[in-house]
Amino acid sequence: MSNRIYIYKGFERFWHWGQALLVILLLYTGFEIHGTLGFIGYEQAVNLHNKLVWALLVLISFAIFWHFTTGEWKQYIPTVKKLNHMIRYYLVGIFRNEPHPTRKTELSKLNPLQRITYLSLKILIFPVQIISGFAYYYYNELSEIGINISLGAIAFVHTAAAFVMLVFLIGHVYLTTTGHTVFSNIKAMITGWEDLEDEEKEPYIQEVKQEIS
Ligand code: HEM
Structure with missing residues (x-):
């Protein structure tokens, strides 16, 4: 392999x-x-x-x-399987050099924490940002047709969602540095290819077998 x-x-x-x-x-x-x-x-x-x-x-x-x-949307279906392992890993295990609790495969590239975070961004934060942005942009037109929302409220929601994105971005960049090496995850997102360490091959094969069985 x-x-x-x-x-x-x-x-x-x-x-x-x-x-x-x-x-x-x-x-x-x-x-x-x-x-x-x-x-x-x-x-x-x-x-x-x-x-x-x-x-x-x-x-x-x-x-x-x-x-x-492509059916890739299925990658984002939330799961609680191993969610507690992931939270424990990021709070404790990562500082003790413990192995990562999940393994990326072609069929399942997101760990449970990533699934929940990215799904929330897609179905909550981006829509809120976009809808509040359009409400901001078309504020006068909305008033003309009788939809009166306070501009302060729109600005507040739009700015709050921007802060959520900023916090996500900082956390996301930090977590990308926690792979095999500081840049290995970033390299994978540039080239498409993820390197496997020798000792990871067997667990990877088992994971794939489980997925297709
Ligand atoms: C990732 C996406 C976005 C981010 C991070 C973002 C961030 C921001 C922030 C921080 C402000 C300043 C808010 C304030 O001080 O009241 C702003 C203003 C604004 N944004 Fe966005 N925004 C995003 C997407 C959008 C979208 C999709 C629209 C849709 C039209 C939009 C329309 C506006 C408008 C109209 C303003 C106010 C401009 C003005 O005062 O004239 N934004 N945005």
């Missing part, structure tokens, strides 16, 4: 890095608008923010199509 497994497909990697870049730029321009940052100024930030939004929406549309046509 080869020493590496193909985990992340081409489109998946493109979507992942595209989304990462767009979210970082949306966070940056958003916090310029908010007044927290002051490099490019309010007007330019609003302009850029509005353009980035459309790029994000196009990317998300392609990603939704890809997830459903």
Whole structure:
């Protein structure tokens, strides 16, 4: 058996890095608008923010199509199997060099914590961000047709969701560094291939056998 497994497909990697870049730029321009940052100024930030939004929406549309046509959406079905092992690992095991409680395979590349986190982002945080963003953008039009929501409330929800994304991003980047080496997970998301250590081969084969049985 080869020493590496193909985990992340081409489109998946493109979507992942595209989304990462767009979210970082949306966070940056958003916090310029908010007044927290002051490099490019309010007007330019609003302009850029509005353009980035459309790029994000196009990317998300392609990603939704890809997830459903390839069946990859199933990767996100939540499970509690080994969830407590994962939480214990991140709180204690990781600092004692214990082995990772789950194994990535082609059929199951997300651990239980990742499934719950990414699913929440997809079905809760992104929709909240997008809906509140459009409510912000079309605030006047909504008022004209009799939908009166306080602008303060819309701004609060939009900013709060942005903070959730920022916290996710920081946690996510930290966790990517906890693979075999600091950059092994990042390398896998760039090349698609995950390296297997010799001692991991047997457990990997067992995991795959269990999945297909
Ligand atoms: C990952 C996605 C996004 C992030 C992180 C983000 C972040 C932010 C932040 C932090 C602000 C400043 C809020 C304030 O101070 O009141 C903002 C403003 C805004 N965002 Fe977003 N945003 C995102 C997506 C969107 C989307 C999808 C739309 C949809 C149209 C949108 C439309 C707006 C508008 C209209 C404003 C206010 C601009 C103004 O004051 O003129 N955003 N965004």
